[in-house]
Amino acid sequence: MTETEKGFSIRKTTREDMAVVMGIYAHAREFMTAHGNPKQWAERNWPPEELIIRDIEKGMSCVCEYDGRVVGVFYYEYGREDPTYMNIEDGGWKDPSPYGVVHRIASDGSVPGTGSYCISWAYEQCHHLRIDTHGDNTVMQNLLKKLGFDLCGIIHVAEDNYPRLAYEK
Numbered sequence: 573m574t575e576t577e578k579g580f581s582i583r584k585t586t587r588e589d590m591a592v593v594m595g596i597y598a599h600a601r602e603f604m605t606a607h608g609n610p611k612q613w614a615e616r617n618w619p620p621e622e623l624i625i626r627d628i629e630k631g632m633s634c635v636c637e638y639d640g641r642v643v644g645v646f647y648y649e650y651g652r653e654d655p656t657y658m659n660i661e662d663g664g665w666k667d668p669s670p671y672g673v674v675h676r677i678a679s680d681g682s683v684p685g686t687g688s689y690c691i692s693w694a695y696e697q698c699h700h701l702r703i704d705t706h707g708d709n710t711v712m713q714n715l716l717k718k719l720g721f722d723l724c725g726i727i728h729v730a731e732d733n734y735p736r737l738a739y740e741k
Contacts, residue, residue: 580689585633585645587625592642593635594621600678604709611734612706618731619676627676636679636690644686646677650698656729657702657738663725665702666740672698677712687715695719695741704729704736713737 585593601614613619627633627647636644650672657665657673674694679686695701704727705712721739728735 579639579683580686580693581637582634582690582693583637584631585624585628585635587628589635589642589645590621590624593624593633593645596642596645596678596680597624597676599680603681604711607711609706609708609710612709616732624676634690636686636693638683638686642680643683644677644679644690646690646694647673647675648694648697649673654702656704656727660725660727660738663723663738665724665738666722667700669700670698671700671702671740674701674703677703687712688719691715691719700741702738702740704738706734707737 597613597619601617604610604612605614624633624645632647632649634646634648635642636646651670654673656675672694674691677687677690679690691701691703701721703716703721705716716739719741721741724738724740726735727738
């Protein structure tokens with residue numbers, strides 16, 4: 573564990589976190605747009621508050637804290653086949669066994685390594701993880717490669733039908 577990772581922790585998101593969480597998503601939309609990726613979230617003001625509330629109610633939303641302050645948020649689920657990943661084009665999944673998924677990962681940008689910590693935490697929970705990102709999201713693509721994920725093909729998400737690059741580790 574690096575010195576930076578010592579300050580990180582993950583916990584379930586609560587309704588009391590909503591203002592901070594929605595602020596993190598607003599920051600992420602601005603960051604994505606500034607880095608050549610306006611279509612993934614900014615054009616649709618994604619994700620909507622109602623979806624995050626449902627994630628919280630299902631117990632699938634997590635926040636990442638650094639020294640007790642919420643700096644990141646993501647959706648994590650394990651053991652249920654994600655409908656998003658049932659159809660993959662231009663490739664295929666490496667492993668058919670049960671897997672975890674990460675969706676809607678974002679950070680407030682204040683602590684380097686937040687995204688890496690969140691994804692690594694999710695992987696440690698299940699040791700088989702799938703995640704996808706927009707083709708314009710080169711920041712996430714580079715992070716996933718750095719973390720040892722393999723590009724497996726293309727999937728489509730129901731919300732906007734944009735193709736997404738599908739990764740697995």
